[in-house]
Amino acid sequence: MPKEHVEKVDKPAKAAHHKKPGTIRIKWVVSFIGSTDDMRATIRGLGFRKMHRVVEREDNESIRGMIHKVRHLVEVVE
Secondary structure (H helix, E strand, O other): OOOOOOOOOOOOOOOOOOOOOOEEEEEEOOOOOOOOHHHHHHHHHOOOOOOOOEEEEEOOHHHHHHHHHOOOOEEEEO
């Protein structure tokens, strides 16, 4: 018995990771093994749960200070 022809429906494209105005995108790139507890807390405070993930946070002085504290563990993604 022949299979019925099923018309494929195009799925909406995923967001192309557009940066919202007034936000900053940060990627966790280096493990915090061997880091102090306050650096671990800063990574968690930025919203990271797993390495190599990107989070988008409001671009303000407090977030920039947190990034500065763990600048050797994270990178700012464009």
